[in-house]
Amino acid sequence: MSDDPQPAVLTERRDGVLVITLNRPEVRNAVNAAVAKGIADALDELDGDDDLQLGIVTGAGGFFCAGMDLGAFVRGESPWYGDRGFAGIAQRGARKPLIAAIEGFAVAGGFEVALACDLVVAAEGAKLGIPEAKRSLVAAGGALLHLPKRMPYHAVMELALTGDPWPAERFHALGVVNRLAPAGGALDAALELAAAIVKNGPLALAASKEIVQKQFDWTAAEQWEKQGAISGPVFTSEDAKEGASAFKEKREPVWQGR
Structure with a gap:
């Protein structure tokens, strides 16, 4: 100890x-x-x-x-x-x-x-x-x-x-x-x-980090599929909708992490 x-x-x-x-x-x-x-x-x-x-x-x-x-x-x-x-x-x-x-x-x-x-x-x-x-x-x-x-x-x-x-x-x-x-x-x-x-979206941060780290292990044939599996849920998240709405409304986004 x-x-x-x-x-x-x-x-x-x-x-x-x-x-x-x-x-x-x-x-x-x-x-x-x-x-x-x-x-x-x-x-x-x-x-x-x-x-x-x-x-x-x-x-x-x-x-x-x-x-x-x-x-x-x-x-x-x-x-x-x-x-x-x-x-x-x-x-x-x-x-x-x-x-x-x-x-x-x-x-x-x-x-x-x-x-x-x-x-x-x-x-x-x-x-x-x-x-x-x-x-x-x-x-x-x-x-x-x-x-x-x-x-x-x-x-x-x-x-x-x-x-x-x-x-x-x-x-x-x-x-x-x-x-x-x-x-x-x-x-x-x-x-x-x-x-x-x-100040950026938490889901996007975690997904971006995961893709950058893991892509060294992906073959050329599988990289798009594996990237999509990680990034796809981010694009369909409530935070993605909030980010687009905040940009359009010229305000700061309020992230929910979902």
Whole structure:
């Protein structure tokens, strides 16, 4: 069990957004069993509450996450949680969109937590990377699966084989980081991005995310059928009618999530 004196993960609701904060700054928010369970519980809360449209994952103390808590691992704690995998997020994230808000650094498993999110906001000068090879380990928490789909082959190989971190600016140039923020401003920038998303239809958001994520597994022959199975119910929803009516009437839509 963890000896942390306060919750390892904090949650706060802000206008339809659930801010999920890794709260172990004394160990640079390293992932132990309590963090994994806390993130998993927060994602369950996000997906299970119709008042929440989006989640933001961030870290306390001026940094995002240093990866797995090796000391806790040696003591027998597991940083994996159920079918959600490493940190309670790497294998199965949320149905709703997630934004990572990175300060300081996101390395090893910490970078993999960020890569499990759908959008990434990082402070200028933040360091991101997968240094596992320096310890004769492998970045098996998702980085080697996600990065080849998001970055050029040779860039991924350099990251994986050297283990050296890169500044957020380089990841921004490669498209992995959506927005850069001044140091100390990553969460504010993530909230600004979230505000542009949460005003949209919740059914459309969830369906769009599902299609973008799953289409890599579809053949050319089946992609239209599978996309239609996900998007079809959105087009026939009450929210779709409301969106069209609101546009025609020049007013803001009122979503019902059905």
